Amino acid sequence: MSAKQQRKIEQSMIEIKHLFDKCKDAPDDEILEIEQEIREHLEKINNIQLIIKKSAPHLFRENKESLNLIEKKFIVLSESLFKGIAKKYPIKITYDEFINNKENQLLRLGILGLIHKEKLIESLFHKFFENQLPHHPKDEHPLARSISRKFIIHTGPTNSGKTFNSLIRLKEIQKGMYLAPLRLLALEVFEKLNLEGTPCTLLTGDEEIEVPFSNHISCTIEKADLKNFYDVVVIDESQLVSDSSRGGAWTRVILGLYAKEIHICCSLNAVPIIKKLIKDCNDELEININERKTPLIIEEDNFKFPKDVRAGDALIVFSRKNVLQVASVLSEYNIKSSMIYGNLPPDTRRKQVELFTLGENEVVVSTDAIGMGLNLPIKRVVLLETEKFDGNEERSLSDQEVKQILGRAGRKGLYPKGYVNSVKDKELIFEKLTKKDEEIRKVYIGPLENTILSLSFGTIKEKLSYWKTFNSKVPYIRKIELAEQLELLELLPKHLEKNLTQEQIYRAIYIPFDYNDEKLISLWLKYLGEINKSNDEFEKPLFNLKSDLEELETAYRKIDIYYSFSKSFNITYDEQWVKESRDLLSAQIHSILREQTLKNIRFCLKCNKYLSEENILELCDDCLPKK
Template identity: 25%
Template sequence: MEYRGLSLDAFQEQAIQFIEQKKSLIISAPTGSGKTLIAEYAIAKALKEGKEVLYTAPIKALSNQKFRDFGQLFGREKVGIMTGDVSFNNEAPILIMTTEIFRNAIFEDPKRFDDVMYLILDEVHYLDDIERGSVWEESIIFAPPHIRILCLSATVPNVMEIADWISKIRAEKIEVVMEDKRPVPLKEICYIEEQGMLPFEDAARTLPKKLKKIALAKDWKTRTTSTQAIENILDTIRKEKHYPALYFVFSRKECEANAFFCRKYQLLNEQEQNIMKQRVLDLVQAYKLPKTALKQEPCTLLIRGIGYHHAGMIPALKEIVEQLFTEGLIKLLFATETFALGINMPARSVVFHALKKFDGVEVRKLTTLEYQQMAGRAGRRGIDTVGYVYTNLCSDLVTQTDLKQVLKGNLGEIQSQFNLSYSTLLALYERLGKDVVHACEKSLGAFHQLSLAEKLGGKQKKKQIHEEQQRLVKKKLTLLQSLGYLNSGGLTSKGRFACFVNGYEIQLTELFFSGYFEEQNETDLFIILVSLVFESKKVYGRKPKTLKMFQKLEKELVKRIQPAQSMEAMLGLKEDIRLPDFGLALASQAWAQGKIFTSLPQYTNISPGDIIRNFRQAIQLCRQLYKVCHGYKAFTNLLDRCLMTVNRDEVNALAQLKAFASIKPEAKAEEK
């Protein structure tokens, strides 16, 4: 069978047959195997029948890429996007949404989805994400019953359990399509000090079975230096003509440092250099970046065919790098792992700078799924016959067991992270009343526990599981009732307000109903909203002392929010109600007062990408408040002024999206 001039694999044909039968299905296949083509077929079928499709993705970069790709494939007028940062053409038949936006919309206006044929959940293994996995479960559980679900997942061991869970809660059979074979096989090569390049099997035999105490105490300076290892690996890639190469480094600082070290290389021929110079100029102009960007990093590196990519960069520069990599002009790209999540940018070879990373809490080995997601970028379907994966074993102290566990270990099962937010719980309470306590019984975690109980034949155990699941909801209802969000008649005005504010709903509701917001000017309002979304711990590992000029403002906010936080702790609930963090207050103030973005480093040492991300999240809260406060003219006027003041230039996500969507890809550069 062929589709769009491509010969389909057996698993793709099987999936398309299920779509023709309008069935829900989950597809589990390796990275780069062609799952997206199946999603595109489902979209085309829905459009042909005059129906609509929702496409959800875990990250905004992937949402933006799909917005442009689908626009080019199906016509721009047929594609809309809603990510929190932007809302554009949202009445289009193909609507791209973050999972959070979809979950919220289910409760706010479910009738808007009456004509939807398919909900496509890309990267559905994100169910396992500690911070956001619950939203994926909620989206599956509460999606309108007439909608068919198409789940795209990496290879995971408990895909059948997930399909059985969805089948049960949605009262429809979920078909499962599995593919284990990669379309382009991988050759895994390890670099070891002294031995040089070795196939995986030989490298595993060379490593020690255990690390001796003397090895653990060994001075890192006596080991092969990081730059020497990079040189040796890149020399091999150059000799073997394995460019373009994607070099994964698990630190933003190292990512840039390694790219700068490689500036001595020129990976482009004269013709490619001329093309690159013009493309960089065109893209900088398209994104309306200052001309000075052309003489700064990463633009000066790009002329050499080298780039870097991480979340600390401003989004426009990240998209420029992504575009140039897609066009084949970047031959060597240093990137953190976020580059591997969903974005379709394969290479001929992939390099791992290390097999361990700091995950915000501790230094740990990569999981096998993380390794596969990144390694899966090697080998371009239809171009390469083999993908090459190089692993640098000089950066870490690694044993045989470590190497085998990461590269060839068992994939961890997807675990439930179900944890109903307060706004979701309030929306459900309005529909279900006290029966809302049974909502947790629909979670993947409850399904897993009950399945085990059934196998053991324990009715008493099943009863205990139901009671445990209900206990969490009852605790949250106790908190909401104590704070005045619920009473015997249902939702109060505070409860209805919090229903429509998703994310920081308790903090925003407490501040609004205390009248505190209305006392502020637009600058202070923006500072307050940024303080709610910003977390210093994620940047510094700790919360620094608030500057004296903001301490009074902080004290007033804490006075209004802390009672709710204290009650949450007293009930033994997971900490969802955070106190404000003024670590970005000075930069927020400068931006709200009209300072240019390039001046902000003098007010904070937070990276530009993190500044923009937090500012955009604050703008999103501002929009939510505007929506829910319609009719409070004095306050909505304040919100209007705030939005006009801060949603500009580099922070304006819609302007960036339009620039991104308007870019016409150049013909792919020929490989050397």
């Protein structure tokens, strides 16, 4: 038995010798991989040593001598790696000082593992942030601090006229800006202002429409302009300061807007925390509390779908698939419906909304996008689902989501009352609707590009990761999640990470698109490759108007990425092609939604992908067993 175990030890020692030989001419990245293999062999040897210590003590002692030599050689190898790492970072400590009394940990963890455990690199980044970042993020915005600002908070329940009253003020002044949580809402205000005689430009991550003689901008909140002065700015849905993914955009504008008068529309539970932000800025504050304009009636009768559907209903589900399926069932009962969900192009959504607004479609079937202030003539809101997938898990609707969605019922001036119902969990849903909101106690901030890029050491991934772990000095301020940006950086090939500038990489990871769509990820990587090749223009994405609904939606989003990359990197693009292609795709998608009966609409049983008429079986081509 001992002889067999000894042969394993000897074989591992031979392997270790070969691995040390491979290190002689290898770059540091390869040596780090080799170092890990050496540690795995050392662990294997030490485990066997424990077995033969009693059965063959003479072999144990001989092996121990050889192991001591290997371990000394390993420590020398680690010193070489440490010196290479020290060239990339401003490390002041020497190798001997660093590993003093930590040799066993070094052998177990490796040099990178020990550096990580001792937080050597992390402390360098944190020291930089400690020196560079002000105590309060408000002081990252000197223009805003140079003037006296007045805030007017408009608060109250949904349908209480918060945004309406703010927009009246916006139209009265010379230069203003409206900030929306969604591009569809930015588009709605853009159209409203222009229709009512106030020239306004539209600016979102996917679209820009300049209107001649315009001094007003309607834009998504991430596109807010903090460099130029505005007379009045309106910030909508400002309770989203507490959103761990996007809340940083709201906090940034509240702290940093260079504007004389700022109107904040928010739910009641967000007022105290927003007051705290404004107080920290030493700005003036006025609060207007609005009451709901139409009463909200909770229906006692159970709702049965589709029998109880009536004109003016908004039927709420939480996925594109379910929107289409509900519309399909309604069409079988000769009930015309408009459809609203996240993947629809803006123009298609606008046309769908218009059909419902004009009464040509009797009902609207929507995801919770409807809860973000869209102005629709809804008499009753019915929840066909009470749980949603939030990107991480399937969960029940929050109190605030229930209020935002159901609160859309009963449009002022059209319906004297609003009605709400739910197909299940009625008692729980209606309890959430009437429950007092829990006060928001924290806001989120995001990293500033200048701060991240000013760091003279580290990769973009390291800079963002360590910025995230550097605790805010203000107790109620938290750091936003950066999962999507860090995941994109994980996907970045090493040659692109090496060749592209950090500014280029930083811009790319903040280009808006669905990071869960593999086709869009592939296009994102392709365009980064074209930047690396210094191409004069990005290759246009191809599309086929005869494709199915899902492919058409994806094609539209590919054009969005083509546009966004071109604008972000200041590269010439075919503006006419973008407009014509978007119009064609929007028209085709709208045609499918409007004219197709949607009867017998089917989805793959395995992956839920839309099935075209050519798919006879209940599985899509990708999920069919290969012969």
